[in-house]
Amino acid sequence: MQRGEQGALTGYRVLDLADSKGAFCAKILADLGADVIKIEPPEGDPGRRMPPFLNDIPHPERSLYFLHRNANKRGITLNLKTAQGKTIFKRLAGKADVLVDNSPPGHLMNLGLGYSMLQAVNRALIVASITEFGLSGPYRNYKGSNLVDFALSGTLITSGFPGKVPCMMPGSPAYDAASLHAAISILAAIYMRGTTGQGQFCEVSVHETSRLGLYPWIIPNYSYALNPGAPPPTPEVRMGASIYPIYPCKDGFIRVIALTPRQWDALVRVLGNPEVLKMPEWRDFLYRIGNAQDLYFLMIEFTQKYTMLELFEAGNREGVPIAPILKVSDFYQSPQSKSRGFFVELEHPVAGRGAYPGPPYKWSETPAVMKCPAPCLGEHNEEIYCGELGFTKEDLVALRAGGVI
């Protein structure tokens, strides 16, 4: 590793069969030092076709989605549909600690590479399976997508303006939530293996994990509202603009989190104590939600006198959380990101230089670092096949010609 640094997971080997859906799982482990080998079919991971692209030119080495979620990994090609490919895969699995997979239910089993087959090769292997709906149940063969899974998580109905079409969250939130839960179950299994010596099979459904990763309160909120005597439950619908209102200011927009009367009073001070905001009813959170439209037109007269940063800082001083709605460029340039060293420059052989978001945490003993950019297709074939499995370069030519790698 660079600078002789060890990550918390240095020494563990992870085989990553995931495509764009589960790529973030092994990225999380790679950020902590795990040796992640991404295994792609010879034609490449379909995730390489995900936009946006460098200079808007679709190309397997230019997908920015792919580059972000596969940094810190090494990459090889291997065709699991060939007999030799399966044999090679089993040799790799024999030495690995973890396998991450997001193929549909039964896919690996049908290839003869199901958990029981792999367990026979390596009883300590931990296999994580990420599927859209899980391996059982009436929807197990249903298909998902970024948008469909976000819709089913219960979060989409709360997104966007009331009366308008619900609005998708950017990125791939449901898949990232599944990837994080897969990482948790893998790490729990690794920790447990320290005692038992045995691996496990971790089953993760996007349909269930997206709810827990994005908005776990929907069911409890509804269930609690069914109290005898309580008002009937109100459906969770697009209240982003009323609960956490957004107001224009001099140079952009701010979001205000005033939940308690104390926070409201602080907000009134931030805005220079205007009489019109001192009406006692405004101190009541529910009254403000009920009259969000009226309040909006009162507020903008005052918020527009200030800049985002002035309101952010004044809110902190007075005791009401106010956030500027930053563009990605603003967050990139913010003094907070700079002083934490969050963005890290990496040089990719095809895509060139870019500043990548780093891991979201700093570790005192085992740094989580950005070591290398995402692998080019088959970039580490020689390193792994010749360096570790004893194939010669001539063998690689034959394996390539035979469609194995």
Next chain:
Amino acid sequence: MLPLENVRVLSFGTGGVVPDFGKIMGELGADVIKIESRDNLDFMRTIGPDINNIAGFNEANRNKRSFGINLKMEKSKGIIAQLIEWADVLAENFRGGVMESLGLGYEAVRKINPKIIYISSQGFGGGGPYSNYQAYGPMLSGFSGLLSLWAQPDDPYPVGSNAPIPDHMASKFVVVAALAALDYRRRTGKGQYINLAQTEVAANMVGEYYLDYTMNGRIPPPMGNRVPYAAPHGCYRCKGDDRWCAISVFTDEEWQSFCRAIGNPAWCRSPKFADLLSRVKNADELDRFVEEWTSAREPLEVMETLQAAGVPAGIVQRAPDSLADPQLKARGAVVELDHPVAGKRLYPGIPYRLSGISALRSVRAPLLGEHTEEICRKVLRMPEEEIESLKAEGVLYCASVPER
């Protein structure tokens, strides 16, 4: 056996992130003690009329014990020091600087327990000008740039959602950190300090748009529900009030299946929709046709008709849809827990399964101070008289479970 049996966690948490972290550590088998104060409540206990009867609190604080103590009183110091000695992991998400002001910063804590794993999670993270700013999830989606992308192209400004995103993603990163650090400690004996920034979790969820800026020099615009690689792709209005179904048609094969499933109306054969590129180009017109079909049907019918044909589709679920969801039902993904104040209520179940474990832990949230006495006796080995006098002085706070 559970994965984290014998792991001890001390949780100084409020709101979403560290409470949800503790819930997960508890479900994996750790003994999690939540340090709580009656005088400075976890704010999630304050968003309803009864501190013990709040849905969001009782969701996030399952699988843990509550220890009621006033951290501002001198006599609390020795008690907390004993609990620090007892713990393997300490996690906190108070506003930056609060733990230091209580004498509980990492440097002070490691003097008591050098092997401890200490995790801080703040909105903006430590080590910068905004480290001590108070933060809530919906602020952080704004600060991190994520919210700027979360709008329809014709929206006046982005509103995102009322869900506290990225809180519940950040909490999972805290779990990842704790588990990896525990495993490292198991192998090396070394503890450490980990400092998480919740804004950086949000930024990781849209990392490709940061590369769009740093590599393409472009400030990406909000995208709404459309993508350049699928059509139809969006939320389509269904029968009923504010009812929708999400549909994604990627390949030409899926498009053929889609057309068959909706009965091959004439417009399906229009050359305007013959291939993906044409469908993307003519998406406005296409969406109107699709919505004609969906708006005469219930969202469940739309979803199941399309899924039966192999087309990705899903209800834009509300709570009653989730409770009726046959998949969640079949997999036991909603659980009922009986809480002494809140009664029998429903919660999302544990969304991952480990083959070596028949059941992970699922225990209702504690009342404030419910386990104070039990912890004094069994963990701190405190004599009864001392417990009584500390209670009387207001250092400790105990609650007993009410009769029902």
